[in-house]
Amino acid sequence: MTRRELYEHQQRRRSLIIAGISTICVVVTIIFLVPFAPGWEKVQKSFFNGAVLTKTFPKLLDAFRVNIMIFAWSAPAIAILGLMIALARDAKSPALFPLRIFGAAFTDIFRGVPVILTVYLIGFGIPGLGLPRPWNSPFIWGSLALILTYSAYVAEIFRAGIDSVHPSQRSAALSLGLSERQVMKDVILPQAIRNVVPSQMNMLIALQKDVSLLSFIGPVEIFRQAGVYKSLFANFTPYVGAAIIFLIVTIPATRYADYLMARQMRERR
Amino acid sequence: MLKLELRNVVKRFGENTVCNGISLGVEQGQMVCLIGASGAGKSTVLRCINLLEPIEDGEIFLDEEDISIPGLNPQNVRSKIGMVFQNFNLFPHMTAFENAILAPKRIRGLSKVDLNAEIEMLFERFELTERMHNYPDQLSGGQQQRVAIVRALAMKPEVMLFDEITSALDPQLVGEVLDVLLQLKAQGMTMVLATHEMQFARQAADKICFLKDGKVVEEGTAKEIFNTPKQAETKAFLERALK
Numbered sequence: 001m002t003r004r005e006l007y008e009h010q011q012r013r014r015s016l017i018i019a020g021i022s023t024i025c026v027v028v029t030i031i032f033l034v035p036f037a038p039g040w041e042k043v044q045k046s047f048f049n050g051a052v053l054t055k056t057f058p059k060l061l062d063a064f065r066v067n068i069m070i071f072a073w074s075a076p077a078i079a080i081l082g083l084m085i086a087l088a089r090d091a092k093s094p095a096l097f098p099l100r101i102f103g104a105a106f107t108d109i110f111r112g113v114p115v116i117l118t119v120y121l122i123g124f125g126i127p128g129l130g131l132p133r134p135w136n137s138p139f140i141w142g143s144l145a146l147i148l149t150y151s152a153y154v155a156e157i158f159r160a161g162i163d164s165v166h167p168s169q170r171s172a173a174l175s176l177g178l179s180e181r182q183v184m185k186d187v188i189l190p191q192a193i194r195n196v197v198p199s200q201m202n203m204l205i206a207l208q209k210d211v212s213l214l215s216f217i218g219p220v221e222i223f224r225q226a227g228v229y230k231s232l233f234a235n236f237t238p239y240v241g242a243a244i245i246f247l248i249v250t251i252p253a254t255r256y257a258d259y260l261m262a263r264q265m266r267e268r269r
Numbered sequence: 270m271l272k273l274e275l276r277n278v279v280k281r282f283g284e285n286t287v288c289n290g291i292s293l294g295v296e297q298g299q300m301v302c303l304i305g306a307s308g309a310g311k312s313t314v315l316r317c318i319n320l321l322e323p324i325e326d327g328e329i330f331l332d333e334e335d336i337s338i339p340g341l342n343p344q345n346v347r348s349k350i351g352m353v354f355q356n357f358n359l360f361p362h363m364t365a366f367e368n369a370i371l372a373p374k375r376i377r378g379l380s381k382v383d384l385n386a387e388i389e390m391l392f393e394r395f396e397l398t399e400r401m402h403n404y405p406d407q408l409s410g411g412q413q414q415r416v417a418i419v420r421a422l423a424m425k426p427e428v429m430l431f432d433e434i435t436s437a438l439d440p441q442l443v444g445e446v447l448d449v450l451l452q453l454k455a456q457g458m459t460m461v462l463a464t465h466e467m468q469f470a471r472q473a474a475d476k477i478c479f480l481k482d483g484k485v486v487e488e489g490t491a492k493e494i495f496n497t498p499k500q501a502e503t504k505a506f507l508e509r510a511l512k
Contacts, residue, residue: 168356168358169358169360171321171354171358172352172354172358172359172360172417173360173372174321174343174347175319175321175347175350175351175352175421176347176348176351176371176372176376176424177345177347177348178344178371178372178375178376182375186371186375187360187371190362191360191361194362
């Protein structure tokens with residue numbers, strides 16, 4: 001080992017030991033002190049009730065399958081619609097001018113309105129027109145509300161991705177005799193989509209959470225189910241249980257998105 | 270008959286006139302080098318020939334056919350005129366082979382087997398067979414530029430344009446790329462180069478044009494330009510470039 005490596009090795013060990021001791025001190029203090037806090041017993045009984053948790057947790061997991069289902073059919077629809085809107089907004093031919101206007105209006109409207117408002121408007125409103133079963137299902141119209149809202153955001157991210165591809169790539173592709181359309185499909189889009197994967201991961205995570213908004217128009221998904229149990233047991237532990245289930249999914253997903261983002265930063269450097 | 274001819278080509282970017290009436294003739298099989306300081310308009314001339322930039326005024330002829338008519342579909346022209354860029358501009362999400370086969374596959378309409386064999390031959394000809402299935406970021410600068418040349422040749426162009434193709438390369442990699450140009454010249458390819466490689470231009474060019482401020486100041490054979498330049502501006506430029 002060179003003396004520099006030796007020095008850095010010692011420094012690292014020192015930092016590790018200090019960080020370890022300081023973490024242990026803080027954790028021990030919290031564990032010892034929190035139960036002495038006034039009202040802790042009440043908090044524990046209301047939010048961290050073991051008996052309620054064991055009774056409700058499996059049912060909550062069951063209800064979470066509804067979230068996953070809605071998520072599973074909405075996400076691909078959002079990707080496709082988002083990409084179509086992004087392409088429509090960049091359409092150059094004059095015949096497609098209405099499409100451009102439509103794309104711009106679409107993103108403006110659905111990014112500008114609160115998601116919950118869109119969910120109410122479409123999810124309650126359209127079945128309210130008196131559609132026959134199964135076409136009055138809040139699953140369909142609630143999902144549509146999510147798809148419309150999220151497509152608007154996803155489309156903007158795709159557009160940013162298209163803009164991020166250097167113009168020289170376009171020049172090179174055109175110089176080979178490819179048409180504008182082929183250039184977009186074969187050269188620009190594949191790179192654009194790859195560039196925005198981390199950002200789109202974050203949209204997926206947000207969507208996963210926002211599926212719960214559909215609870216307001218009917219579907220008994222995890223948030224609604226937790227609410228039912230909250231009323232039944234007069235206890236908030238089911239909400240905590242629901243939060244735990246969300247975190248089990250979202251924490252790894254956010255970490256993965258962060259990892260992709262960091263890797264991309266490294267590659268760009 | 271000229272293979273390629275520019276008559277009084279004018280190109281402006283906003284207020285900035287980059288080509289101010291450029292005329293230029295290239296015969297079949299000739300290698301023409303455009304020299305001049307950065308910003309003289311060399312690259313823009315090449316981009317105009319390939320119709321990547323629409324021109325304000327003047328005409329460009331390929332085989333005595335006006336290709337600069339506004340509104341003309343540029344695709345047919347571009348597939349006859351290959352272009353290679355300073356920064357290679359390979360498509361990073363495709364292997365070298367996929368880079369080369371993309372345009373012929375989309376445009377030339379050959380069977381897959383014939384086309385594959387043809388592209389493989391090209392890679393072999395330029396000693397890139399081993400690197401054929403590598404991605405651009407796994408290749409050296411010289412290899413990337415040679416792949417870019419192969420990619421342009423895959424369209425079987427009649428004219429090739431080279432835009433300072435060695436400027437982004439480490440000095441020890443310049444040779445392999447210039448060798449490719451000599452190889453193409455020997456095979457009778459019609460070529461126009463924008464270049465800062467004075468020694469190469471001197472040895473290989475059939476004709477040299479010195480550009481300044483968007484105009485052809487002087488043109489002639491390598492001997493005429495390098496040994497007996499007539500214009501003071503040419504002399505001054507060469508003195509600086511060759512020092």
